[in-house]
Structure formats: C-alpha cells, structure tokens
Amino acid sequence: xxxxxxxxxxxxxxxxxxxxxxxxxxxxxxxxxxxxxxxxxxxxxxxxxxxxxxxxxxxxxxxxxxxxxxxxxxxxxxxxxxxxxxxxxxxxxxxxxxxxxxxxxxxxxxxxxxxxxxxxxxxxxxxxxxxxxxxxxxxxxxxxxxxxxxxxxxxxxxxxxxxxxxxxxxxxxxxxxxxxxxxxxxxxxxxxxxxxxxxxxxxxxxxxxxxxxxxxxxxxxxxxxxxxxxxxxxxxxxxxxxxxxxxxxxxxxxxxxxxxxxxxxxxxxxxxxxx
Numbered sequence: 001x002x003x004x005x006x007x008x009x010x011x012x013x014x015x016x017x018x019x020x021x022x023x024x025x026x027x028x029x030x031x032x033x034x035x036x037x038x039x040x041x042x043x044x045x046x047x048x049x050x051x052x053x054x055x056x057x058x059x060x061x062x063x064x065x066x067x068x069x070x071x072x073x074x075x076x077x078x079x080x081x082x083x084x085x086x087x088x089x090x091x092x093x094x095x096x097x098x099x100x101x102x103x104x105x106x107x108x109x110x111x112x113x114x115x116x117x118x119x120x121x122x123x124x125x126x127x128x129x130x131x132x133x134x135x136x137x138x139x140x141x142x143x144x145x146x147x148x149x150x151x152x153x154x155x156x157x158x159x160x161x162x163x164x165x166x167x168x169x170x171x172x173x174x175x176x177x178x179x180x181x182x183x184x185x186x187x188x189x190x191x192x193x194x195x196x197x198x199x200x201x202x203x204x205x206x207x208x209x210x211x212x213x214x215x216x217x218x219x220x221x222x223x224x225x226x227x228x229x230x231x232x233x234x235x236x237x238x239x240x241x242x243x244x245x246x247x248x249x250x251x252x253x254x255x256x257x258x259x260x261x262x263x264x265x266x267x268x269x270x271x272x273x274x275x
Contacts, residue, residue: 087127155260
C-alpha cells in the first residue's frame with residue numbers, strides 16, 4: 001500500500017528543489033568600481049614618489065572620503081590601485097577591496113604605505129588605460145559606474161597613441177578622470193609640457209562627467225586626491241571642468257596629442273640615448 005509522506009516533508013523537498021533551481025545570488029553591489037592608476041615613471045624623484053604614495057593613503061582614509069562613501073546608494077565602493085610607467089610595467093599595489101567603513105579605508109591606506117614605489121622607464125598612459133580597462137572588464141562586483149583615476153606628470157611617450165585607447169575605453173562604458181602633476185623640477189623636466197592639464201583634458205580623459213584636477217605644487221596633492229575621490233564616489237563633476245568629448249571633436253583649435261612621442265623622439269635623436 002502506498003503511503004503518503006507527511007506534508008512537512010513534501011514542502012521541505014519542494015523548497016530544496018526550488019533552491020537548487022534558483023539562480024545564484026548576484027555579485028555584491030557597490031556604488032562605483034574605481035581603479036587608481038598611479039604614474040611611477042623616472043621623471044619623478046624618489047621623494048616625489050613618496051609624497052604621492054602618502055598623499056593617496058591620506059586621502060583615501062580621510063573622514064571626508066569615508067563620509068562620501070556612506071552617502072552612496074549602497075554605502076560602499078570597490079577600490080584597487082596599481083602603479084604604471086612603460087607599456088609593460090603595471091604593478092598591483094592593492095587588489096580589489098570593498099571600502100565601506102573608516103576601518104576599511106585605513107586598511108587600504110596601510111597597504112599603500114607598507115609598499116614602496118620604484119621608478120621605471122618611459123611613460124605609457126595608453127598602456128595604463130588598457131591595463132585598467134582589462135581590470136574593470138572582470139570586476140567582481142555589480143556596479144553601474146566604472147572609473148579609471150589616472151595620475152601622471154607628463155604626456156604619453158611610449159606604446160600606442162593615447163587617444164584611440166582612451167576612446168575605446170569610453171566606448172566600453174568607462175569613465176577616465178585625470179590628475180595631471182604640473183609640479184616644477186624633477187629629473188625628467190625635459191619631458192614636461194606647460195599645459196599638461198589641457199593635454200589630459202583633450203587627449204586622456206573621457207566619458208560621462210569626466211574631469212581633470214591639476215596639481216601645481218606637491219603640497220596640494222593630498223587635497224587634490226581627496227577632492228577627486230569625493231567627486232568620483234558621488235558621480236559628480238567640478239563646476240569649472242567642462243565635459244570632455246572625444247579628442248578633436250569640438251569647436252576648438254586642434255591639439256597635438258602626440259606631443260610626448262615627438263619630444264622623446266627629438267631628445268633621442270639629439271642625444272643618442274634611450275631614456
């Protein structure tokens with residue numbers, strides 16, 4: 001004779017089956033996935049590299065940045081940091097981390113401070129963007145905003161031209177913001193250009209609400225990074241920074257986005273060296 005299983009056992013089995021058939025839970029949601037791409041080309045001195053590293057640590061762990069994170073829809077961001085120079089040099093400093101609390105921010109800052117920067121040859125902004133874009137293509141979080149925060153003290157002088165690489169990243173839905181370091185001196189002064197902020201605006205940055213915040217003196221650096229992070233976390237743009245469109249697609253005089261490559265080629269021909 002057939003025996004009818006108790007109702008409780010049937011419901012338990014059904015719930016178990018539904019659990020197996022249900023789709024896997026989604027990735028953790030964050031307000032923004034932000035990649036910090038930090039220039040360590042040899043045009044910066046060891047002292048400047050140290051100031052840069054301490055400035056990032058101070059900005060990330062500041063109460064103002066943590067407060068901006070808390071005010072987001074999800075109250076958390078995903079953050080990672082790598083250093084770059086030539087197109088073959090990209091070294092991870094801190095991997096993907098969820099920043100939700102002051103303690104999270106301090107932990108991230110400690111990892112920055114516990115590492116050390118080593119200057120490398122050449123400056124490939126295009127290589128840095130390509131590397132950051134590949135990282136964001138596989139970001140292990142769910143987010144509507146993916147941002148590359150790139151800092152540097154000179155124009156692209158190695159690897160692919162920067163503008164087509166920038167445009168490809170923007171087409172993929174990424175936002176690129178710039179922190180041009182327009183400080184004086186340094187061992188790579190031959191590669192400096194006086195309008196690096198305009199170069200970043202016209203040739204490097206792009207995407208919705210993208211912007212550039214120049215650093216004129218190293219004393220400004222922690223403040224500039226802090227301000228930049230707050231704007232990126234909130235998805236806002238500073239009032240004085242115009243929206244950046246694709247290079248040359250604007251009613252302005254054309255800008256030479258290959259200026260860095262031309263400077264490097266001229267110096268090599270003049271001094272027969274490969275800096």
